[in-house]
Amino acid sequence: MNKLKEMRTKKKLSFRELSKLTGVSPSYLCDLESGKSNNPRIGTKILISKGLKTPVDELFFNE
Known part of the structure; x- marks a missing residue:
């Protein structure tokens, strides 16, 4: 991603900082970025988007 x-x-x-903001583990965030995991649940997408203060569709659906 x-x-x-x-x-x-x-x-x-x-x-680690993003993990504290989102409640999503640092290792899972790393896996998402590296492509090891590429289909997070919608709830996880929302948590990450809120933590980054970015709309969920901009972050996950405009790639």
Whole structure:
């Protein structure tokens, strides 16, 4: 998920920092960015989007 990495790095957040904001584990965030896991549940998408203050559709559906 290149958009996830782009948004996270743009906001200068580490995996650990984003994890604290979202409640999503750092390892899962890493897996999403690297493509090891590419189909997160909608609830997870919402948590990440809120943590990054980015609309869910912009983050996950415009790739």
